[in-house]
Amino acid sequence: MSEAPGAAAGRQGNQAEILLEEDTERHTLRLEMLKNAHECRCSITPKSKDGQITKEEVAELLAAQGIIRGVNEGQIQAMCRTLAKGKTAGNFLLAEGQLPQPGPDGYLELFVKTSSDLPDYTEDEDGNIDFRTLNFFSNVVPDQEIGILRPPQLGDEGYTVRGDILPAVSGKPLKLNVGAGARLEGEKVVADLEGRVLFDGKTVSVTEEYLVQGDVDLSVGNIDFRGFVQVRGDVLDDFDIHAVKGLQVNGNVGVCHISCAGDIALGGMAGLGRGTITCGGNLAVTYLNDVTVECAGDMVVKNEIRNSRVYCSGTLILANGNIFGGETYALGGIEVKNVGAVSGIKTRLYAGIDYTQIKLAEQLDEIQMEFIELNDELAVLSQQLKVNKFLGPDDKKKVLALTKRLDEINQTKAAINEKMQAARAFATQHANGKINIKARLGEGVVLNIGENAEEIKLERNGAVSIIENRKGSGFHFLPLTPLAKTAQALEEELQEEETSEESGNLEWGS
Numbered sequence: 001m002s003e004a005p006g007a008a009a010g011r012q013g014n015q016a017e018i019l020l021e022e023d024t025e026r027h028t029l030r031l032e033m034l035k036n037a038h039e040c041r042c043s044i045t046p047k048s049k050d051g052q053i054t055k056e057e058v059a060e061l062l063a064a065q066g067i068i069r070g071v072n073e074g075q076i077q078a079m080c081r082t083l084a085k086g087k088t089a090g091n092f093l094l095a096e097g098q099l100p101q102p103g104p105d106g107y108l109e110l111f112v113k114t115s116s117d118l119p120d121y122t123e124d125e126d127g128n129i130d131f132r133t134l135n136f137f138s139n140v141v142p143d144q145e146i147g148i149l150r151p152p153q154l155g156d157e158g159y160t161v162r163g164d165i166l167p168a169v170s171g172k173p174l175k176l177n178v179g180a181g182a183r184l185e186g187e188k189v190v191a192d193l194e195g196r197v198l199f200d201g202k203t204v205s206v207t208e209e210y211l212v213q214g215d216v217d218l219s220v221g222n223i224d225f226r227g228f229v230q231v232r233g234d235v236l237d238d239f240d241i242h243a244v245k246g247l248q249v250n251g252n253v254g255v256c257h258i259s260c261a262g263d264i265a266l267g268g269m270a271g272l273g274r275g276t277i278t279c280g281g282n283l284a285v286t287y288l289n290d291v292t293v294e295c296a297g298d299m300v301v302k303n304e305i306r307n308s309r310v311y312c313s314g315t316l317i318l319a320n321g322n323i324f325g326g327e328t329y330a331l332g333g334i335e336v337k338n339v340g341a342v343s344g345i346k347t348r349l350y351a352g353i354d355y356t357q358i359k360l361a362e363q364l365d366e367i368q369m370e371f372i373e374l375n376d377e378l379a380v381l382s383q384q385l386k387v388n389k390f391l392g393p394d395d396k397k398k399v400l401a402l403t404k405r406l407d408e409i410n411q412t413k414a415a416i417n418e419k420m421q422a423a424r425a426f427a428t429q430h431a432n433g434k435i436n437i438k439a440r441l442g443e444g445v446v447l448n449i450g451e452n453a454e455e456i457k458l459e460r461n462g463a464v465s466i467i468e469n470r471k472g473s474g475f476h477f478l479p480l481t482p483l484a485k486t487a488q489a490l491e492e493e494l495q496e497e498e499t500s501e502e503s504g505n506l507e508w509g510s
Contacts, residue, residue, distance in 0.1 A: 027051040037160035040095040052083040095161040103155035105171035110147040112138035134221035181206030195227040311355040329355040333432040340442020350448040352433025434487040
C-alpha cells in the first residue's frame, strides 16, 4: 500500500482529508477523514476473491494513519463481512471522535418557592397532611434574598480520531431580566416588595397581587399571602384566607376564617356560627349571617346583619339595611334602617363602647387568674422547703417551670396593659355614642350607649338619632342627623337649649 499524493493535505472545515488511496489487483481502497478529524471512513471495492481484507489489516491500516481514538470494532467487522461476500464496502464509519459537550447553562438558584401550579403538601409532627393547604408559593418581604445567579459550567472535553483533545465548552449564561418588585445586587436577586415571586425561566419579579380567577376550593386551597388577594368567584366552606394589604371576594364566603390587615370587600358571608372575619382596615360587605366580625376600621353593610356578633372600632353604616338578632358594637356610632327581629330574638346595639377594651380586660382577668394559681402552687412548694429543708428533683423542676411561666405571664400582662392604654387613647378620640334609626326600631331591641342601657318596650317608627342622657337615665330620641354630627355635639346643643330656656323662664318670672 502506498499513500496517494496530497493525502497529508491539512483539514479545512468539513472538507474531507484523503488519508490513503490505493488501487491494487486485490481492490481499490479509499480512507478519508471528515468533519475536522471527527470521522474516519473507508470504502473498498474488491477486484478478485482475494479482495477481502481482515480486521487485523484494517487495524494496522488505521494505526499507520494515526487513527487511535473512537475505533468502531463493529463497523470494522461489518465491512469485512461485506467484502467476504465479494461486495463493495462503501463509506463505513471505522472511527468517530467525540465533540465537546457543553456544560450546564447558567441559572437562577431560588431560595423561595415561586408561584406554581404544583402543590407542595407538608406533614405535621404526627405525619398528617392538610390537603387544603397547597403552598403554591412563598411569601417574601423587602430586602429578602430571592436567589443567586449561578454562572455556566464547563462541559466535557472532546477528542479527534487521532487523539487530539478538543477543549471543553461552557454552557450559556442566563440572560436574566429583573422585573418589577425585585433588584439585582451583584449576583443576588433581592425583593423590593412584600409579596410572591414570579419566575418564568427568564424574568424574575415580585408581585403584591394574587388573583384567583374562579372559586377558592380544593384546586386553590387555603390562601396566606402578604399582599392583595382578589377572588373572582366564591370561597367555599372550610377554606381560609389571610391577606395583608387587601382582600376582595366578588362572590360569597362560606364557613371560613377570613382575615386581612388591610381593607376587606366581600359579596356576603354565611358563617353558621363558626365563620369569622378579622379586618385591620375598613370592611364592605353585602350581608352577614351568623358571623363573628372584628373590624378595626369602618364598616358598610349593604343589606343586613343577621344573628351575628360584630365588633367595630369605627362607624357601622347600613343606610338601607337591617340588623336582626345578635350583638353589634360600633365605637364610632351606628346608622341602620331597621333594627329588631319580628321573631323576638334579642338584638343588642352598643354605640360609643369600645369592645377592644372589653376584650383586653377579659384577657387580663384570665391571665391574672392563672398568675394567682401559679403563685399559690409556688407558695406551697416554698412552705415545703421551709419544713423539709430540701426539695426533690421533680419539685425542683416544677419550681423552675412555675418561675418561667410567671415571667412569661408578667411579660404578657405588660403587653396587654400597653395595648389597653393605646385603646383608651383611641376610644377617647373616636368614640361616638350615637345610633341613627332611619325607619323602624323594633320591640325588644336592647340599646347600650355609654353608661346607659334600655330595652325598647314598644316599637318606634320614623327617623331618629339616639344619644345617651348623661344627666339622667335612658336616652334622648332626637330628630335624625348624620353620624358625622357627634353625640357630644348634640349634647352641647341640648345644654345650650336648656340654658336658654332657663334664662327665658327667669326673665318671664321677673
